[in-house]
Amino acid sequence: MALLLKPSSSLTQTLISSSSSTSLSTNPNFSAISYPSFHSHGGKQPKSLLSTGAATQSNTISYSNHHHMLGFLLLFQEFGFNDKEIEALLERNPVLAYASSKSLGNRLLLLKSVGLVEFAIWRLITRHPDILTAEEFDGFLDFVRERLEGIEPRKLERVLIGMEPRFLVGFAEKVGLLVEHGVPEEKLVDFINSISLSVFCRREAEEIERLMVFFKQFDFSFILRRPLLLNLDLDTQIIPRIQVFQEELGGEEEAVKILLRKLPRILSYSVEHFQDQIEFWRSIGLSKGEIFKIFLVYPGVVGVSKERKLKPRVEFLKECGLNAKDIYRFLTKAPLFLSLSFEDNLSKKLGFLVKLGYKRRTRELAFAMGAVTRTSCENMQLVIGVFLSYGLSTEDVFAMSNRHPQVLQYNHSSLEKKMEYLIEEMGREIGELLAFPAFLGYKLERIKRRYESEEGG
Structure with missing residues (x-):
């Protein structure tokens, strides 16, 4: 007699009472498999995804094999599903009713083997029940288990939940293209973890190959530093963005390659963003060549x-008092001035310079600010302290830095060694630095060789 399972009944209780005279061990499907031990959610039943009072379909589901169905129910209940959730799974994917407990158990084990925890698998099955039966998942999951150990579980779960199974076909071939075109095996998992797996799966293998070949002409190493570029579309995003540098700014191919190698993520910005920046720099009087040079x-x-x-x-x-040409020269020497924090960096340095004697709104102050962008506030203070400790006044330090602003950016430790050598070994006067502060820019080894050579001669 066929067993009728009604939504209002307790599925397990009905099956057990109907099968009380039969030992479970007589069921070949149930006894042949060692089920995964899924103690889901710390022993707590996960909240049903069906509303408590929600109406269910009036259709009843008929099964002739009590033991097969009981194995099915026990497998899912051990995994944390309640009766209503099991019914919902069957309604959404009736094929589950005909799948053997062994095949379902194997698929659950496969999901666990790729790093998904019990609750993630429960969530995945609830949202995407055909994960247990669709053949397309087998090849994908097997490949992930064998070749991509260490892939982020959350990334994997998002793909399995949101991806149509057909897009998973050919995944191994696509990953093979990455290796073929230069992604080292030892970096493959990190590379995959850095890209959008959903975009990668939906993209045709031919398109992935086009991207890899295109990036190679600009030195493939930069795609290893910025794998996210593989998420972009070649024709509508990457090529138009590169054309901005080549056509609107006149950048030559080799110069553009250098630019991309320096900052691969520059291709993440839109054409509109580039054009907005270019328009700003043009508004202050810079030519397209000067703008490209600043970018470079x-x-x-x-x-x-x-x-x-x-x-x-x-x-x-x-x-x-700087004009467009001055601003261009300033920014090619001190570009960090544009990005450093004002509150935590520039304002403090500005205060030091004013105390040292620089007047506000003067060219001298601007050039001094450019020089000190390359050093920290702490080092700048220590440099001034070294000068003062050797008997120079703040007026002397101001005069030296006004003549040669770079003296404020030198490393305080190496600066002190040079001054010690100048006075104690060379026997020179500290005041001589006022006339030639650029002396402190030479490396100590060069100073020693030059002095010893002159002494020996």
């Missing part, structure tokens, strides 16, 4: 906020 010297400038940093910093330079 400091590619990170494309990510600097125009409103919060670029406009106020350029306005500061203008107030100090």
Whole structure:
């Protein structure tokens, strides 16, 4: 007699009472498999995904094999599903009713073997029940288990939940293209973890190969540093962005390659973003060649906020009396001025310079600010302290830095060694530095060789 399972009944209780005279061990499906021990959710029943009062379909599901169905129920209940959730799974994917407990158990074990925890598998099955029966998942999961150990479980879960099974076919071939075109085996998992797996699976193998070949012409190493670029579309995103540098700014191919190698993520910005930045620099009088040069010297400038940093910093330079040509020369030597924090960095250095004797809104102050962008506030203080400890006054330090602003950015430790050698070994006067502060820019080894050579001669 066929067993009728009604939504309002307790499935397990009905089956057990109907099968009380038969030993479970007589069921070949149930006895042949060692079920995975899924003690899900710390022994607590997960909240049903069906509303308590939700109406279920009036259709009844008929099964002729009590023991097969009991094995099915026990397998899912051990995994944390309650009766209503099991009924919902069967309604959404009736094929489950005809799958053997062994095949279902094997699929559950396979899901666990790729790093998914019990609750993640429960969530996955609830949202995507055909994960247990669709053949397309087998090849994908087997490949992940064998070749991609260490792939992030959350990334894997998102793909399995949101991806149509057909997009998983050919996954191994696509990953093979990555290795074929230069992704080292030992970095493969990290590379996969860094890209959008959903985009990668949906993309045709031919398109992935086009991307890899295209990136190779710009030195493939930069794609290893920025795997996320593989998420971009070649024709609508990557090529148009590169064309901005080549066509709108006149960058030559080799120069563009250097730019991309310096900052691969520059391709993550949209054409509109580039054009907005270019328009800003043109508005202050820079030519397209000068703009490209600034990008080449400091590619990170494309990510600097125009409103919060670029406009106020350029306005500061203008107030100090710098024209467009001056600003261009300043930024090619001190590009960090555009991105450093004002509150935590530039404001403190500005205060030191004013105390040292620099006047506000002067060219001298601007050039001194450019020099000290390359050093920390702490080192700058220590440098001034070294000068003062050797008997120089603040006026002397101001005069030296005004003549040669770089003296404020030298490492304080090496600076002290040079001054000690100048006075104690060479027997020179400290005041001589006022006339030639650039002396402190030479390496100590060079100073020693030059002095010893002259003494020996």
